[in-house]
Amino acid sequence: MRVSFQDAKHLISLVGLFAAAVGVFVILRAAVVPAGFGKYGHYRAGAIDDNRARAVKFAGQGECVYCHDAQLQVRDSGRHKTISCEACHGPQAKHVASDGKEKPAKPDVIPLCLNCHEKDAAKPAFLPQVVKADHYTGTTCSDCHQPHNPKM
Amino acid sequence: MRKTRREILLSAGKYILLTGTAAAGLESLTGTASADTTTPASDGYKMADHWWGMTMEVDKCIGCGNCVRACSKENDVPEGFYRTWIERYHVKEGDMEHPTVESPDGGMHGFPPTSTPVDKSFFIPKLCNHCADSPCTQVCPVGATFVSPDGVVLVDQSYCLGCRYCVQACPYGCRFIHPTKNVVEKCNLCYHRITKGLTTACCEACPTGARKLVDLKNPKDPVHDFLRHYKVQVLKPHMATHAKVFYKDLDGSVR
Amino acid sequence: MVHAIPGVEGFMYPNEVELQWGLLVVVYPYITGLVAGAFILASLERVFRVEAVKPTYRLALLTALAFLLVAPLPLQLHLGHPERSLEMYLTPHKESAMAMFGFVYLWYLMVVLLVEIWLDYRADIVRRAQSETGLLRIVYRVLTLGSMNISPASLHVDERLGWIMTIVGIPSAFMLHGYVGFLFGSIKANPWWSTPLMPIVFLFSAMVSGIAGVQGIYMFSMWVRKKTIDMRCVDTIGTYLFYAFIIDFSLEMLDLLHRTYESSESFASLDFMVHTRLFTSQIVLQIIVGTLVPLAILAATQVLTLAEQTRKRMYATASVLTLIGIFFMRWNVVIGGQLFSKSFLGYTTYKLEFATREGLLTAGVLMILPLFILWGLVKLLPPWTEETAS
Numbered sequence: 001m002r003v004s005f006q007d008a009k010h011l012i013s014l015v016g017l018f019a020a021a022v023g024v025f026v027i028l029r030a031a032v033v034p035a036g037f038g039k040y041g042h043y044r045a046g047a048i049d050d051n052r053a054r055a056v057k058f059a060g061q062g063e064c065v066y067c068h069d070a071q072l073q074v075r076d077s078g079r080h081k082t083i084s085c086e087a088c089h090g091p092q093a094k095h096v097a098s099d100g101k102e103k104p105a106k107p108d109v110i111p112l113c114l115n116c117h118e119k120d121a122a123k124p125a126f127l128p129q130v131v132k133a134d135h136y137t138g139t140t141c142s143d144c145h146q147p148h149n150p151k152m
Numbered sequence: 153m154r155k156t157r158r159e160i161l162l163s164a165g166k167y168i169l170l171t172g173t174a175a176a177g178l179e180s181l182t183g184t185a186s187a188d189t190t191t192p193a194s195d196g197y198k199m200a201d202h203w204w205g206m207t208m209e210v211d212k213c214i215g216c217g218n219c220v221r222a223c224s225k226e227n228d229v230p231e232g233f234y235r236t237w238i239e240r241y242h243v244k245e246g247d248m249e250h251p252t253v254e255s256p257d258g259g260m261h262g263f264p265p266t267s268t269p270v271d272k273s274f275f276i277p278k279l280c281n282h283c284a285d286s287p288c289t290q291v292c293p294v295g296a297t298f299v300s301p302d303g304v305v306l307v308d309q310s311y312c313l314g315c316r317y318c319v320q321a322c323p324y325g326c327r328f329i330h331p332t333k334n335v336v337e338k339c340n341l342c343y344h345r346i347t348k349g350l351t352t353a354c355c356e357a358c359p360t361g362a363r364k365l366v367d368l369k370n371p372k373d374p375v376h377d378f379l380r381h382y383k384v385q386v387l388k389p390h391m392a393t394h395a396k397v398f399y400k401d402l403d404g405s406v407r
Numbered sequence: 408m409v410h411a412i413p414g415v416e417g418f419m420y421p422n423e424v425e426l427q428w429g430l431l432v433v434v435y436p437y438i439t440g441l442v443a444g445a446f447i448l449a450s451l452e453r454v455f456r457v458e459a460v461k462p463t464y465r466l467a468l469l470t471a472l473a474f475l476l477v478a479p480l481p482l483q484l485h486l487g488h489p490e491r492s493l494e495m496y497l498t499p500h501k502e503s504a505m506a507m508f509g510f511v512y513l514w515y516l517m518v519v520l521l522v523e524i525w526l527d528y529r530a531d532i533v534r535r536a537q538s539e540t541g542l543l544r545i546v547y548r549v550l551t552l553g554s555m556n557i558s559p560a561s562l563h564v565d566e567r568l569g570w571i572m573t574i575v576g577i578p579s580a581f582m583l584h585g586y587v588g589f590l591f592g593s594i595k596a597n598p599w600w601s602t603p604l605m606p607i608v609f610l611f612s613a614m615v616s617g618i619a620g621v622q623g624i625y626m627f628s629m630w631v632r633k634k635t636i637d638m639r640c641v642d643t644i645g646t647y648l649f650y651a652f653i654i655d656f657s658l659e660m661l662d663l664l665h666r667t668y669e670s671s672e673s674f675a676s677l678d679f680m681v682h683t684r685l686f687t688s689q690i691v692l693q694i695i696v697g698t699l700v701p702l703a704i705l706a707a708t709q710v711l712t713l714a715e716q717t718r719k720r721m722y723a724t725a726s727v728l729t730l731i732g733i734f735f736m737r738w739n740v741v742i743g744g745q746l747f748s749k750s751f752l753g754y755t756t757y758k759l760e761f762a763t764r765e766g767l768l769t770a771g772v773l774m775i776l777p778l779f780i781l782w783g784l785v786k787l788l789p790p791w792t793e794e795t796a797s
Contacts, residue, residue: 007561010529010554011568014522017552021517029497034311040199042500043298047308048199051300054344057226058356083359087218091225091353114262115216116359121266122240122273123214127360131265234421249675253418253752278420287596293506294494313494314487316427317505323596325420325749329427334487391595407750 057091060084064092067100071148078149088112088147113141197347202302203369204341205396206355207378208277210403212362215240215275220260222357223279226342233328234258235339236279236354242271243405251405276406277363279354280305280326280339281387281395288318288327297336303368303396304343309335323391341365368396417753426745426757430770431481436587436609437616437737438478438777443584444617445471446520446576448644453573459643465790466628467621468524473781475516481773482508485765504590515583519576525550526569528788533557546787584613591740598673599744604662611655616733618648619701623726624781626719632791638715642708645722649705652729656698659736676751684746684754689739697732701725 036045061084065072068085075081086092094102119129130136144152215238223229223236238259242252252271256263259275266273282305289297289305296312299305312335319327319336330337342352350356351365366375378384378400385402386395399406415424449467451457483489496513499506525532533555536547585606591597592605622644629636666674681689704725708718742757760766 003560003564007556007558008564010552010556010561011564013552013554014525018517025496032493033497037295037498040301041298042295042498044295044308044311047296047298047306047311048300048343050308050310051304051306051340051343052347054227056345056348056350058222058345058350058353060345060350060356080359082361084356086222087357087359091222115218116214118262118265120215120263121271122242122263122275124211124274127214237421239418251752253750255418255421258421287594290502291505291594293500293503293508294491295498295500296494311491311494312488313491315482315485315505316487317503319427320745321594321596323749325423328422328425329487407752 055093057093058086059091059093059096061086063096074146074148078151080148080150109140109142109147110136113145113147199301201369202346202367203396204303204346205282205366205368205375205398206279206341206352207364207366207375207384208397208399208402209362210274210276210399210401212360213238213275213277214360214362215259215263216359217259217262218357218359219277219354219363220258222353223339224260226345226353227340230331230337233331233337234260235326235337236277238263239276239278239406240266240273241276241403241405242266242273243403244271248405272403274403276399276402277354278324278326278387279397280341281324281393281397282339282341283393283395285392285394287321287323287391287393291317291321293317300343302347304341304346305338306340306343307336307338309333309337312336323388323393414756414758415753416755417748418750419748419753419755420750423748424755426742426755428741428745429485429757429765430759430767431485431765431773433734433737433741434770434773435478435481436584436741437734438474438481438773439584439587440609440613440616440733440737441620441777442471442475442478442515442617443580443610443613444615444619445474445621446580446617447614448618448621448647450573450577450580451647453570454577457643459639460647462637462640462792463621463625463644465527465788465792466625466785467617468520468527469784469788469790470621470624470777470781471617472516472520472524473777473784475512475520476780477773477777479512480776481770484769484773504586504593508586508590511579511583511586515576515579519572519579523569523572523576524788525552526565526572529565530557530562531788581610585610591744596749597744598671599677599747600740602662604658604665605740608655608658608662611651611658612733612736614651615648615655616730618644618651619726619729619733622648622722623730626723626726628785634791636719638718641722642718645705645708645718645725648725648729649702649709652698652702652705656702673747673751676747676754680743680747680754684756685739685743688735689743693732693735693739697728697735701728701732704728 034044034046037043039045040048064085072085075083075085088107089104090107092104095104114132116127117129119131123129141147217238219236220234220238223234227235229235236258237255239253239255240259240263244250254263263275282299282303284299284303286299286305289299292298293315294311294313296308297305297318298308309330314329314334314336316329316336319329327336327338329335342350342354345352346365355363355365364375366378367373368375379398382400384398384400386398387402388395388407412419412424445467448460449464449471452460452464483492486492495506495509499509501507529551532547532550534557536544536551536555539547588606588609591600591609592602594600622641625644626636626641666677701724704721707713708721708725713721745755746757747754762768
């Protein structure tokens with residue numbers, strides 16, 4: 001069959017419709033894609049700063065030395081020397097930021113000690129371990145063991 | 153010397169500045185670097201200078217749960233989900249394929265004691281492996297999770313769709329959907345801390361030094377000696393994810 | 408020694424207990440499968456000139472369109488942030504199989520299906536734009552896209568272009584559903600999913616469900632309209648369904664055989680699951696009720712000489728059972744793939760909810776919605792051959 005241009009003319013509006021849709025998409029894309037997207041890779045560069053923005057809660061061992069030298073000297077002379085202050089005392093960023101005004105809560109001694117020292121077959125041999133029922137005498141751990149240097 | 157620094161810092165009165173000095177303190181603690189007291193503040197952080205990972209000395213892990221609790225506090229991890237957790241393994245003699253594993257509340261409250269040491273047993277601390285060829289970032293349809301230029305797998309929570317494809321793709325079970333934010337959540341290696349010269353909350357709280365944050369691009373980092381001297385393994389090496397959490401003394405039954 | 412978490416047996420990584428993908432993600436591949444299958448059936452007539460299935464040609468196209476319009480809804484509803492879904496188009500991650508969905512979907516909906524339907528219906532649309540009155544006249548006038556030319560030469564152009572679109576459409580339909588299979592098959596972390604057979608199994612099961620779906624819809628609509636069913640047509644479709652089903656079933660058995668024989672790391676875990684938590688949905692509903700029974704029925708229609716009424720009943724039964732079987736195939740892939748721990752040491756349970764965003768009620772609505780859309784489409788663009796002939 002002989003086909004003239006006239007007979008395919010209805011397809012032009014079809015093509016036009018698609019061209020318009022693609023155009024809208026391209027404009028929308030340019031307008032909506034967040035700034036900094038693709039700067040380092042296929043992601044929003046600002047997401048890195050977002051991840052950095054969180055407030056620190058554990059101040060870090062480096063802070064404690066400024067005020068608690070005495071306790072640290074005790075710690076460093078015993079077997080607890082590898083343990084950071086906040087491992088037992090909890091997060092202290094607020095305590096540091098308030099220049100010590102914000103007082104940390106006193107640790108709950110028995111459960112705290114048992115976290116590490118309760119006897120368990122899976123615990124490594126280097127770790128002193130106790131069976132609570134055999135070891136516990138009705139007092140608290142710190143009555144016999146100075147927590148900063150637990151040797152009796 | 154110490155006193156003057158303290159005075160200066162306190163008069164500055166800004167916590168963010170304090171964290172810079174913490175780096176020096178930490179380094180002296182772990183014996184990392186020179187005692188340079190003029191460590192720059194957090195603004196001096198250059199992503200290109202770092203490539204973060206972690207080392208785990210399995211034989212030092214005592215399963216106390218300090219890391220899990222610290223992580224939870226530092227990062228406001230929703231209850232019932234874990235950015236880091238501890239597993240306790242019991243392996244019957246030679247039965248590598250059928251270990252008994254448990255992780256009650258991710259080990260957050262420790263483990264109920266086992267008294268009869270018939271089986272081989274040990275603890276395995278886990279967290280995101282910050283894989284360099286990460287299957288989770290590969291599948292994200294929109295670029296809401298990615299490996300940062302310093303090698304940390306991060307999430308853009310303002311861009312995440314919550315499609316959960318990445319949760320399916322992680323071989324280690326490290327990702328979860330935040331129950332109220334409805335976006336994916338995972339360990340970001342305390343990115344807010346490590347970029348200020350601090351170590352991660354879990355490493356800070358670990359009493360035995362079983363886990364250590366390492367910077368594979370820092371030539372002075374003891375990690376280089378560690379990796380040269382010890383036989384190390386990553387989890388599920390057959391997944392070929394280029395994991396950057398290196399385990400020393402890892403038992404073959406661990407998966 | 409092991410602590411009891413409700414629904415959990417053995418050890419799961421602590422973040423694994425809850426399933427990530429629920430019923431809606433089962434519904435999604437089921438619906439896209441119907442789309443791809445229906446389109447492939449339609450293209451049989453067009454490309455391979457199978458005259459016998461002509462009565463279902465347009466119906467199959469409209470069925471494909473109706474289901475395709477609903478296909479993204481289950482995904483949309485299961486997102487944690489549905490309002491961000493446009494990001495999938497704006498910043499598609501080229502390495503992500505899921506990101507490509509948007510484009511495969513758009514290509515298939517906009518280019519293949521809509522263009523093909525428009526070209527095929529153009530003469531009808533123009534005629535009705537002239538004969539209808541009121542609102543309908545406006546609707547049809549808009550659908551003409553401004554051209555009233557239905558000269559034989561212009562219709563010849565449409566015919567040729569439509570043929571080309573169908574040729575393009577077949578690989579597109581394959582891609583649409585093959586992609587869905589790839590989405591699961593490419594997750595190396597999950598051994599239940601990770602197999603290169605997954606896209607192929609998805610494709611053939613899509614064809615099976617699409618053919619069964621169109622067969623069922625055709626017979627049902629004829630019954631509703633009190634017209635006689637074209638037996639030559641349903642017999643031919645029945646034959647195709649039978650062959651496609653045999654290929655599909657062989658592939659699934661090959662997968663099963665391969666897994667059993669290899670018995671790799673995950674096998675004990677998966678084997679246990681099939682015998683316990685997945686027993687009803689996998690062995691009973693998918694394999695026995697949804698595959699072996701319809702295959703037996705279809706085989707009987709091929710071998711035996713049966714009365715017309717009997718054949719109709721058998722085709723109808725086979726169609727319904729097939730659709731149930733394929734639904735549970737999707738279920739077993741999606742839900743089954745999340746019931747075991749990636750440590751291979753434990754199992755969890757899927758808790759199906761009812762009136763929640765991702766619950767049974769939503770899924771039911773999503774399954775029925777395409778049928779309503781189809782009803783509307785059929786009213787707007789009647790696919791019946793006897794009417795277009797008059």
